[in-house]
Amino acid sequence: xxxxxxxxxxxxxxxxYTLLIxxxxxxxxxxxxxxxxxxxxxxxxxxxxxxxxPRDFSLENYKAVFTQxxxxxxxxxxxxxxxxxxxxxxxxxxxxxxALRRKDLSFRKGYLVLLTIPVFFGGGLIPTFLNFRxxxxxxxxxxxxxxxxxxxxxxxxxxxxxxDMGESLEEAAKIDGAGYFMILSRIYMPLSLPVLAxxxxxxxxxxxxxxxxxxxxxxxxxxxxxxxxxxxxxxxTETMATMQFAGEEHRKLNPKGVQLATxxxxxxPIVFIYPFLQKYFVKGIMLGAVKE
Amino acid sequence: xxxPTPIYQTTARTDARPSRTRLRLAKLGKERALHLMVLPTVIxxxxxxxxxxxxxxxxxxxxxxxxxxFGSPWASHHGFEHFYDFFTxxxxxxxxxxxxxxxxxxxxxxxxLPLLLALILNEIRFNPFKRxxxxxxxxxxxxxWVIVGGLIYMWLDPELGxxxxxxxxxxxxxxxxxxxxxxxxxxxxxxxxxAWKDTGYASILxxxxxxxxxxxxxxSAEIDGAGRWRKMWHITVPQTKxxxxxxxILSCAAIMSGGGSTFSQFYILSNPTNNETSMIIDLYALxxxxxxxxxxxxxxxxxxxxxxxxVLLLSANYISKKWADRSLF
Numbered sequence: 001x002x003x004x005x006x007x008x009x010x011x012x013x014x015x016x017y018t019l020l021i022x023x024x025x026x027x028x029x030x031x032x033x034x035x036x037x038x039x040x041x042x043x044x045x046x047x048x049x050x051x052x053x054p055r056d057f058s059l060e061n062y063k064a065v066f067t068q069x070x071x072x073x074x075x076x077x078x079x080x081x082x083x084x085x086x087x088x089x090x091x092x093x094x095x096x097x098x099a100l101r102r103k104d105l106s107f108r109k110g111y112l113v114l115l116t117i118p119v120f121f122g123g124g125l126i127p128t129f130l131n132f133r134x135x136x137x138x139x140x141x142x143x144x145x146x147x148x149x150x151x152x153x154x155x156x157x158x159x160x161x162x163x164d165m166g167e168s169l170e171e172a173a174k175i176d177g178a179g180y181f182m183i184l185s186r187i188y189m190p191l192s193l194p195v196l197a198x199x200x201x202x203x204x205x206x207x208x209x210x211x212x213x214x215x216x217x218x219x220x221x222x223x224x225x226x227x228x229x230x231x232x233x234x235x236x237t238e239t240m241a242t243m244q245f246a247g248e249e250h251r252k253l254n255p256k257g258v259q260l261a262t263x264x265x266x267x268x269p270i271v272f273i274y275p276f277l278q279k280y281f282v283k284g285i286m287l288g289a290v291k292e
Numbered sequence: 293x294x295x296p297t298p299i300y301q302t303t304a305r306t307d308a309r310p311s312r313t314r315l316r317l318a319k320l321g322k323e324r325a326l327h328l329m330v331l332p333t334v335i336x337x338x339x340x341x342x343x344x345x346x347x348x349x350x351x352x353x354x355x356x357x358x359x360x361x362f363g364s365p366w367a368s369h370h371g372f373e374h375f376y377d378f379f380t381x382x383x384x385x386x387x388x389x390x391x392x393x394x395x396x397x398x399x400x401x402x403x404x405l406p407l408l409l410a411l412i413l414n415e416i417r418f419n420p421f422k423r424x425x426x427x428x429x430x431x432x433x434x435x436x437w438v439i440v441g442g443l444i445y446m447w448l449d450p451e452l453g454x455x456x457x458x459x460x461x462x463x464x465x466x467x468x469x470x471x472x473x474x475x476x477x478x479x480x481x482x483x484x485x486x487a488w489k490d491t492g493y494a495s496i497l498x499x500x501x502x503x504x505x506x507x508x509x510x511x512s513a514e515i516d517g518a519g520r521w522r523k524m525w526h527i528t529v530p531q532t533k534x535x536x537x538x539x540x541i542l543s544c545a546a547i548m549s550g551g552g553s554t555f556s557q558f559y560i561l562s563n564p565t566n567n568e569t570s571m572i573i574d575l576y577a578l579x580x581x582x583x584x585x586x587x588x589x590x591x592x593x594x595x596x597x598x599x600x601x602x603v604l605l606l607s608a609n610y611i612s613k614k615w616a617d618r619s620l621f
Contacts, residue, residue, distance in 0.1 A: 003514045012520065016412050017421075023409075024428035026488065030443055031431075049457045092332055099329035106320055111330055118337060120602070123344025124594035126581045131344040147340050150333045180325035209436035212556070216582065227438045234442045234560060256452065263439050270434050278427055 031271060038062070038261040042254030061261035064253055070221070070229070071262060078208060078226040078266075081144040085207040090200050092149045097158035098184045119152045125216075132217055139218045147213070148206065154199050161195045162188055197280040205270060226266045233259060351375075351592040367588065374592035383576065391572045394482065394554070395547045401483060403543050405491045407536055410498035411524060429492025437489075437553070441560030444485060448472050472561070475568040486557065494539075501535040502528060537612045545605040573597050 037045060041056035065071050100111055123131065132138045137146065165188065173183045189196065214228035310318075320327070346361070352371030353364045367373035378384060409429070416422050432440065447453045450468035459465040471477045509527050518526070547554055555574050562570030573593065581590030 003517050003519055006519075009520060013415070016415055020412065020416070020421075020425045023492075024425050027428050027432050027492065031435075034443065045452065049452070049454045051454065095329035096333045099326040102326075105323060105326060106316065111334070114334065114337060118341035120605075121345070121598070122341065123347050124591055124598065125578065126587050126591045126594065127344035127347025127350065128340075129581075130347055130350075130587070131340075134343075135339060146336055149336045180329070184329075205434045209434075209438070211436065211438055212559070227436055230442060231438045231560065234438065234445060235563065256446070259442065260446075263442055267435055267439055271431070274431060274434060275427055278430065 031267060034260055034264050034267070038257065038264045040257065042257035045254055045257055060253060061257040062265075064258045065261045065265055068258075070224075071226075073222065074224050074226045074229045075265065077223060081141070081210075081225065082204050082207040085145050085148060086200050086204040088145055089148055089151070089154075089203045090196060093151070093154045093158055093199060094184060094189055094196070096150065097155055097162055098180075098188055101159050101162045115150070115152065115155065129216065137217075139220055139223065141223065143213055143217045144207070144210070144223075148203065151203075154203070157195060157199070158192070161192055165191060194280050197277055201273070201277045201280065204273075208266075208270065226262070230259070230262060230266060348591060348595055350588050351595045353588055355588040355591075357587070374589045375596065377589060378593055378596065383571070386568065387571055387573050387576045390569055393569075394479065394572065397479060397483060398486065398547050398554070399540075399543060402487055402491075403540055405487055406494035407498050407532075409491055409495040410502055411528065413495065413499060414502050414528070415520060426492070430496070431492070432489040433493035435489075437556040437560050440485060440489060441557070444481065444561065445472055448481070472563065473565040475566045475570070478561070478566045478569040482557065482561065485561075486553070490553065497539060498532060498535060501532045505531045541605070541608045541612055544608040545601055 033050070036052065036054045037050045038061050039054040039057055039059070040050055041058040042060065044050075044056040044058075096115075099105065100108060102108075105111075122128070129138075132143060137143050169187055169191075170183055173187055178186070209227055211225065211227035211231045214223060214225050215231060218224070349361065350364065351374060352367055354367050354373075355361075355364045359365075369376055413422060413425065416425075447455050448471035450456055450470045455471070456465070456468040460468065469477075471481065505528060509531075510523055513523050513527060554572075558570060558572055558575055559578075562575060574597070577590045577593040577597070580586045580593065
């Protein structure tokens with residue numbers, strides 16, 4: 001006898017819906033909470049808890065963020081490394097994935113071994129640090145770019161996708177006299193936009209969120225990023241550091257308020273871009289993963 | 293006098309056919325653009341990933357920054373001095389206990405969650421709702437632990453945080469609790485925040501696997517009278533067992549090695565007051581290396597941890613091959 005929906009189903013259905021709504025709410029509310037807290041007057045924050053609406057609406061925290069030179073510099077540096085890093089990484093990944101996709105390339109096995117070993121084995125933190133110093137990369141902008149130029153994860157996804165596109169496109173182009181670089185840029189890349197968008201999003205987010213490399217592989221203030229600045233403040237136990245955060249002119253501001261505004265600035269780009277690209281990256285992952 | 297040409301040699305002589313090396317060189321010539329494409333990656337990998345591997349050698353030395361790799365003396369006990377130091381260090385027990393405890397807790401409690409979420413989501417027919425839920429729950433994964441950690445500190449703050457505020461107004465607690473300042477609250481905080489942050493995103497792969505299941509299986513089960521739970525237990529779960537096992541193995545390795553997420557999380561959330569439970573092996577090595585400049589010692593710890601993770605990865609892989617017929621290699 002065919003199964004029919006019974007009352008029990010509606011109950012479980014209801015439970016599922018409730019659970020999902022609760023979980024979704026819990027992932028969205030915190031960011032709303034930072035927003036209203038950061039839009040509150042600093043002294044109001046100490047007087048009571050802010051839940052739904054700003055208490056004593058004020059833009060003073062944001063004014064501090066955008067006028068404090070340290071914070072502005074950090075923001076610019078974050079933007080710079082995100083754009084440069086994402087672009088260069090995606091570009092390089094296209095090159096490698098396209099080149100290594102054909103099984104008939106000379107030394108292909110050798111290349112693959114070279115690419116695979118670092119996934120499982122690495123030098124460790126101190127040797128990496130010492131190596132950066134040796135190469136004079138310590139405290140340079142390149143420290144943000146070079147280590148992430150190749151990622152095995154993106155490699156697998158891209159290669160799977162390129163191979164899915166089939167050989168006929170490439171054969172036809174070769175007959176027309178196109179060189180490999182042209183085939184890659186005019187044919188393969190335009191046709192892989194969903195996957196490229198997914199990888200760009202991932203790498204962009206990784207670059208934007210990175211803080212450890214700034215903290216341990218750089219020393220000058222010019223290279224400080226937004227996340228690193230926040231990390232320093234949050235993990236520091238001295239109140240002096242948090243006081244200085246808001247800057248001299250803003251000593252009357254609640255440093256927590258300024259910290260919240262900074263956190264908002266550090267989170268907003270992701271929150272904005274993310275929904276639009278979400279459909280791309282889900283498709284990208286599914287394409288790559290289902291092929292496994 | 294020339295030697296007689298053997299009767300079977302009827303074709304032209306061999307030097308009219310190019311030699312094998314010639315052919316290979318010609319092929320390389322045609323492929324040169326492709327090799328050029330791989331070149332940047334090769335250079336970067338050698339410089340950034342392979343060169344430090346040589347540096348591991350300092351774990352067996354008494355590394356001196358001024359003497360470098362070739363001038364530093366070898367450590368005593370045939371180079372194993374630092375390993376002995378680590379094993380006999382009073383902090384060793386605590387560090388290992390913390391690392392293993394959190395690894396086990398995460399493996400047992402956290403890794404099944406994305407699967408559960410995927411199963412529940414799969415039961416929802418109303419697509420717009422499904423999409424909203426997915427968009428919402430994937431979001432925290434993309435926010436850095438710096439932000440999330442900062443939020444946690446704020447919410448759990450004894451004076452300003454809403455958690456204490458609620459506890460006090462609801463009468464559950466008499467005094468505000470300094471959550472981030474006491475070791476005993478650390479693990480629940482870590483587990484909750486990790487589940488909150490990554491469950492949504494981790495469920496994508498499971499959803500992909502579930503959507504790959506043949507719908508005819510469900511159809512025929514329904515005709516035979518199977519309800520929601522029967523279908524889930526007898527069809528969905530068995531069909532996705534492979535994916536779960538592979539992901540489980542990967543989590544084993546990642547968590548034990550203090551993989552990216554765990555490390556960042558602990559880095560931000562641990563502070564001197566909750567050290568007793570928050571000091572994991574990676575953090576310990578970090579402090580020893582960067583704050584006390586004990587480079588060799590820290591490298592030795594890192595090497596020990598790498599070896600341990602590798603062993604764990606291979607064991608998990610072997611066990612799953614025996615029990616579930618699936619493995620990573």
